[in-house]
Amino acid sequence: MENQVYSMPRIGDKAPSFKAKTTQGEINFPGDFGGKWKILFSHPADFTPVCTSEFMTFATMEEEFKALNTQLVGLSVDGLYSHIAWLRAIKEKIEYKGMKNVEVKFPLIEDITMEVAKMYGMIQPGESATQAVRAVFFIDPNDVIRAIVYYPLSLGRNFDELKRVIIALQTADNFGVALPADWRPGDNVIVPPAGSCGVAKSRMDGDEEGVVCHDWYFCTKPLSKETVESKLGK
């Protein structure tokens, strides 16, 4: 095991499977969460300040992710008793940015052997050989990895952005569109270029309702927030 070289999973790959102990009992990942979107994320260490701020934020948003049919699963290379003690300390002691009595209900994986962390490319020795970086894997209901984000040890993640990624991926799938820079529900979306996805005709004609072309390869159309929201989590 010592010198085993792990290849990192990439966007479009099936999420590697594993069995692990967590604060919510043993899990088979991703199999136990079939039919759901999954966010598998790592943090460097329990009882550290940036990670504590992240867990409080993520746990406070858990219901919002549930509404998006999304299961959160955390991981660090700490043991189960450390995880349990840290989550209890968060609930009983920490008040931060208006959050208090925060209960982390999603599973937090113990990975003292680093087996899962290595399998998912969460150990990046240039940053730390003994702790996981802040990795986030977005995995769809077919267990395919759809997006990956990595942050260094010193920088906490933006959880609104993680939620925006899930919403954007679900919108892209449901409506067959792409999403432009900084897109949020209610903003215009990008329609597939003419000639792709069965669209044979040039869109510069402007013959499709609401479509505006900025050039032959760059066309947008409105998609209302209500329409997007009616499909989220489905």
Ligand code: BEZ
């Ligand atoms: C933190 O979460 O505060 C942290 C963890 C590991 C290294 C640096 C900061």
